[in-house]
Amino acid sequence: MLPSLLIIDDFLSDPLAARKAALALDYDPSRKNGNYPGHISTMPLDIQGLDDRVSAMINAPVEQAPGTSHGHCRITLKGDKGRSGVHIDPAFYSGILYLSLPEHCKGGTEFFRHKRTGLERVPSDPLAITKAGYADINALIEDVVNRDTLHKAKWKRTMLVPMRFNRLILFSPWLFHNSGAAFGTSPEAGRLVHLMFFAKSQRSVTRP
Known part of the structure; x- marks a missing residue:
């Protein structure tokens, strides 16, 4: 079974170099395409051996999920707003690597319970979806995630994973989550x- 959440500190051997490279990327606001707050880089930042390292950590082979912003960086400043709040990700597995310096780090990544249904994630089991009162997974996502994404009163925060420089968090994309406060x-x-944003791969797990 895949772990719901992993926290790996000191992930990169040279995080300052990665941060410098991330800040040097282009964050053209006219290229923004998504509901997220802030701006995303127009090109990805490659981390050598990332797929193999994550595959070994979760004991499942993964690769870049097509059609996602996998590998891109995002800068979010105080006051930036998005068009969605609590959400899920279109992937097999998700990850966030924090590259803000220690003196700037605030907030982190938040996880939630949906008050009306009591769910903390989109169930993968059809029986659990039926038990929650929905005919299929799409109906659940539409009624819970899409309907209530921006309604803070509909959600109860269950956990905050604090931002820490060079901390990687890996988690199930079906967990209801949102980024912490911008700054x-x-x-x-x-x-x-x-x-x-990872897709499941057909290759075998390689231990780095």
């Missing part, structure tokens, strides 16, 4: 993260 007035002092 900073410049890219150098703002919320800087490297995004990961």
Whole structure:
């Protein structure tokens, strides 16, 4: 069974170099395409051996999920707003690598319970979906996630994974989650993260 959540500190051997490379990427606001707050890099930041390392950690082979912003970085500054709140990810597994410096880190990644249904994630078991009162998974996602994404009163925060420089969190994309508060007035002092969206791979797990 896949772990619901993993926290790996000191993930990169040279996080300052990765941060410098992330800040050097282009964050053209005219290229924004999504409901997220802030701005995403137009090109990905490659981390050598990432797929193999994550595959070994979760004991399941993974690769880049097509059609996602896997590998791209995102900068979110104080006051930035998105068009969605609590959400799920279109992937087999998700990851966030924090690249904000220690003196700037605030918030983190938040996880939630939906008050009306009591769910903390989209169930993978059809019986659990039926028990929750829905005919299929799409009906559940539409009624719970899409309907209530921006209604804070509909959700109860169950956990905050604090932001820490060079901390990687890996988690099930079906968990109801959202980014923590944005901060900073410049890219150098703002919320800087490297995004990961994995698909399941057919290759075998390679131990790095």
